[in-house]
Amino acid sequence: MLPNQAWRAPLVALAAALAAAALVLGVTTGASAATLLTDDFEDGNSAGWTANGGSWAVATDGSRVLRQSSTGSDARSLAGTATWTDYAVQTRVKPVSFNGANRFVAVLARVQSSTSYYYLALRSNNTVELKRLVNGSSATLDTASVGVSAGSFYTLRLEVNGSTLRGYVNGALLAEATDTRWASGRVGVATFYTTASFDDVAVTTASGGEPTPTSSPTGEPTSGPTNPPQPNVADGWASVNAWGQNGTSGGAGGSTVTVTSASAFLSAIAQVGPRIIQVQGMLTLPGPMHDVTSDKTIVGVGSGSGLTGGGLNVGLAIDDGITAPPANAVHNVIIRNLNFRGWPDDAINVQMFSHHVWIDHNTWTTGADGGVDIKRGSSYVTVSYNHADGTNKNMLLGHDDSNAAQDVGRLKVSYHHNWFDSTTQRNPRVRFGDQVHVYNNYYSDTGDYGVASTENAGVIVEGNAFVNVDDPFHLGEADSGPGRLVARDNSFTNSGTGQTGGSVSAVSYSYSLLPCAQVQAAVTAQAGTGRI
Structure with missing residues (x-):
């Protein structure tokens, strides 16, 4: 077992993020690396795959996937060539339903038969196991803890x-x-009394490997999306030098502390001065909101760390009489790689002229109010690569129609590469903010509406993928008057086309725009916890 190594990658300084991103995207290095197989099942069939047990078929789960739909069996599906030796096999998998305790989904390598192979199993008891199966008898080679939940990729x-x-x-x-049991073999995916969706299977040779590349199981070469590297530092509005702050660096230069209890966490975020706070495990917080001071990086360890029962407040106490950024406004805060569950107010609240805040690679589900609310004159904020899973009041920008004195000319926020997954509304809902940049996000099965521009806000909606969204974006909302909204280069699948009006000035920072055809795959592979 590797108790330290299990958490090593997320604990490394942010400079390691690009390397981790390369692994998520299936990037292989070395001059001799080659692609042996890819299959994203978008052709609608599973030709080249051989099923053993279960009920396998191509289905739709955001995109087309290989679905195993029986919870009553040990099932696997195999592909590739028995002579393959040194390689990496990768897949995106979503366990849909576990039929009992300690069930799993898995990826297989060096497959000899349906009962003999190596496999990496993601189990419902929040573990991952590297195992060997010989004639149906398994042996655990290594194991580690990791958060696992049905319904997540x-x-x-x-x-x-x-x-x-x-x-x-x-x-x-x-x-x-x-282990020296086998030197070569096929690849596969498997479930153990679990229904699951598999997508984006890729097999590449290891550096120094000798196998000859073959076609995908469909018989036609395919390639996955060209995904840009995820940012190693804050980008978008959080990168702009303004209000006496040069970009957003969080707790860089300060001490690093790992916290495993709510009391230690609350003490750390209240300290004055730069600090990197590593959250290990799910911490249960008392009360609704907890203040974060300036110059902090708060980062989760692994994919299963975060906060439940309470949220984070980045900002001073509310004072309607302040109409310009005060010198002591909270600033330079990074919040990354955290799961938020069961918050009684907001998961993250940014208020009272707080500025230079980067909210990145977090996952939140449902709580009493907003997932990320930004309001009362706050600005220079980037919200990127987050996974909002079923949240109702997801992202509010500008809290009230009567707050023009604090908000006009501020609320500059970038929202990019977020997955709005069956959220209901406020993705975001904008008052006054200008320029608000909403780009390269993936909206799937949005319940009410995607983006609303109100109260003369200036919103740019660019390069987003809308799938099963009746109302992608519109002007005005409830009692709020219309804003301005410019839309360009978006894609609409089984969706409305949105409402636009007015003009919006260009943003003052540089950025790269991913083509819409690649947004869904890139965002679902990269957004959320465990991907930095």
Whole structure:
């Protein structure tokens, strides 16, 4: 077992983020690396795959996937060539339903038969196991803790290179072992009394591997989306020098502390001065909101750390009489890689002229109010690569129609590469903010509406993918008057086309725009916890 290595990648300084992102995207390095197989099932069939047990078919789960829909069996589906030796096999998998305790989904390597292979299993008891199966008898080679929940996609990657085996979950190396049982074999995916969706299967040679590349299981070469590297530092509005702050660096230069209890966490976020606060495990907070001071990086360890029962407040106490940014406004705060659950007010609240805040790679589900609210003159904020899963009042920007004195000319926020997954409204709902940049986000099955521009806000909606969204964006909302909204280069699948009006000035920072055809795959692979 590798108790320290299981958490190592997320604990490294932010400079390591690009390397982890490369693993999530299935990037292989080395001159001899080659693609042996890819299949995203968008052709609607599973040709080249051989099923054993279960009920396998191509279905739709955001995109087309290979679905195993029986909870009553041990099932696997195999592909590839028995002569493949050193390679990495990777897939995105979403366990849909676990039929009992300690069930799993898995990726397989060096498959000899339906009962003999190596496999990396993601289990319902919040573990990942690197295992060997010989004639139906399993042996655990290594194991680690990791948060696992039905309904979420995970990227599993199993590397076999000589006698070295390595298992990754969402880009983090969590299991490693040495075994000489088999030197070659096919690949596969599997479930154990679990229904699941598998997508974006890719097999690449390890550096130094000799296999000859073959076509995908469909018989036609395919390639996945060209995903840009995820940012290693804050981008968008959070990167702009303004209000006496040069970009957003959080707690860089300060001490690093790992917290495992609510009391230690609350003490750390209240300290004056720069500090990097690593949250290990799910911490249950008392009360609704807890203040974060300036110059802090708050980052979760692994994919299963975060906060429940309370949220984070980045800002001073409310004072309607302040109409310009005060010198002591909270600033330079980074919040990354945290799960938020069951918050009684907001998961994250940014208020009272707080500025230079980067909210990145978090996952939140449902709580009493907003997922991320930004209001009362706050500005220079970037909200990126987050996964909002079923949240109702998701992201409010500007709290009230009567707050023009604090908000006009401020509320500059970038929202990019977020997955708005079956959220209901406020994705975002904007009052007064100008320029608000909403780009390269993936909206799926939005209940009420996507983006609302109100009270003369200036919103740019650019390069987003809307799937099953009746109302992607509009002007005005409830009693709020209309804003301005410019839309360009968006895609609409089984969706409305949105309402635009007015003009909005261009943003003052540089950015790269991903083509709409690639947004869904890129965002679902990269957004949320465990992907930095």
